[in-house]
Amino acid sequence: MNLREIIMDAIKYPISDTRKFLIFCVLIILMSLSTVIPSYGIKDGTVSIILTLVTLIVSFIVLGYSVEVIKGGTEGEATLPDFDYVKHFVMGVKALILEIIYFIIPAILVIIVASATGLFSSFTKIVYISIDAMANNTSNLTKIMAAVPQSTMNTFTNSLTITLIVAIILFIIFSLMSFTGLVRFAKTGSGTEGLRFREILKDMSKIGFLKIIVTLIVIYIIALALSFVIGLIGLIPYIGVFISIFVGVPFIILFLYRAIGLLYAEA
Template identity: 35%
Template sequence: MEIMEIIKEAMIFPSTDLAKLAIYIVLAIVAGLLVTFGFILFGVGLANNSLIFILGLILFVVGLIVGFIIMGYQISIIKSGIEHDEKVPEFNWKGNLITGIKYLVVNIVYFIIPAIVILIVAWATNLFGVAYTVVNKMMMASMSAPANATVAVADAVPQTILLTFGTALMITGIVAFIFLILFSFIQTMGKSRLAKTESIGEAVNIPEAFRDIGRIGYGKVIVVVILIFVIIAVINAIINGLNGYLNGIAILSIIVSPYLVFFAARATGLLYSDIA
């Protein structure tokens, strides 16, 4: 499919079955509430040595289960795009739960590698050591300086140390940006491979996932992924902007956010269908 055909078809897709979208919205709200209240009750119970922490733990776990079902359903939407199935997929509670857990594993694998690389670069540039020195010197200066002597506190850190810190931070930031962007594109292929094969092994086959980008076309993948990101960002920005003028319009995000999830998943599946 052509790029604009993918975007257009994906934007229309969620509206073809509003009942499924409504179920997804309810599940997302329920998951959020269960996890939030479960976490609060768990913390209160531990603080007060109360058995209420057990109820909190149960709610939290149930919320996670619902969350996994939601994640698994997103993969089923990607699969519908790969197979060019015009129908919004049915919910398969057990199947979606299992797929959601697999999806979590895939995400961990794809983002643990950039995390490790970033930590190695931060260690090699001594970012953490220099940051500790900067903070330590500023804290020492703030304790000995008058309350309003902010300039003296800032001047407590030698320029050479600040320069070293800035350089280390810049290098680490550049490496982090490059690796996170690169692995975001590869992870898009990874979750598409999961949708197609239902295999974690195939999904985390990073070399093959990277080759999939080339098979589809580097330019096409980059443009489609960027368009998905831009469309979601612009729509959310519009809602946030209108919220300052129209009270209560932010509630639209309860509907719009799931709609955009459907859109992004469908577009990803249609993109991967070129080589499926």
Template identity: 30%
Template structure:
């Protein structure tokens, strides 16, 4: 599939089942309930911590469900995955660990470079030079490993095995097979589309009482379904 075909298919996918679309939207709302509480000025107390726990649990749930969206895309199924709370949360934990593995590496390398260049503990004379080097290397590393992480999550979706996701050699081969430029182009285009949809949904905020909730549900559901559908199609693209 060409990149345009992947994007087109992924944009259409969320609207193939409106009922399930709304269910996914509610899940995204619950995953972000902590932010809602913060906007309401609830920043401490039992309700605050309850919101934090609810957000974390549903974020794992949604992350694991996203793996199933990727799996369905890989077999060219237009169906929405069934909700399976226990397995979805387990998969969500796997995704979280994979993300930590891939992002801890550039963090550690950047930290080492910052120490070597004298950024940490440096005097004013060396601080700006060290910051410049560390910043450039940090951006490059985080972009590179973000690409690897996208492919690693797709491998996890395909096999369900954590080991396949952290097999750096195989992940690198998949990145070469798909094409690093194509992955970057997809991510950039996907983010632009998601931002545009979010901006359109923001108009709904002006609806009294329920406007913000409706906007969150629609925007959240579209982002999760569209992006993960695209990842699955991108991964199986030859």
């Protein structure tokens, strides 16, 4: 499918089955109660604990159902999948673990780069020198920074620049890989499949790296535009928040995951 076909299909998809869409909307409302209810002045401790527990459980179900939506997209299913709350809860837990792994790997690599380039050591020196300067009644920021040796400041600046560049590159690479890994998990139900980096790269090359990047950028721009509209609706007193959460948020979630599933249908 080309980009236009993916977008048009994903926009129509959330209302392909009104009953299932409304059920999904109810799940989003339940997931949001722990943040919405306190805004109306209800701050009972027991209620907060219960709502937090409900939010956690429903969040996993919503994530698992979203993964099922991806699977339907890759298989050409035209309507929303059926609900299986236990299955979707388990899938949601697995999907979260998978995403955490994809976050941890680049985070560790960035920490290694930061340490190797001297970011931590130079920052520590700057902090200690600044503390000593303030202890000597130096309150002017310019004078405090002047007390830091130029070599230390150069090391800090260079290492920070290198670390940020590496972090951005790794974030982009692992974000793209995490999407593909999530699709492999959706198709197979196996978390291990979502971590087969060689197969993931093969899937990405089969679709085309440029197509993946452009499509993801476009669907997220559309999602941001929809979020802006939802934000405006949410400003309506009392009912605005529920309208935006009940209709807008579910629509955006289903739109995004459907589009991702269609994007990877050729893999």
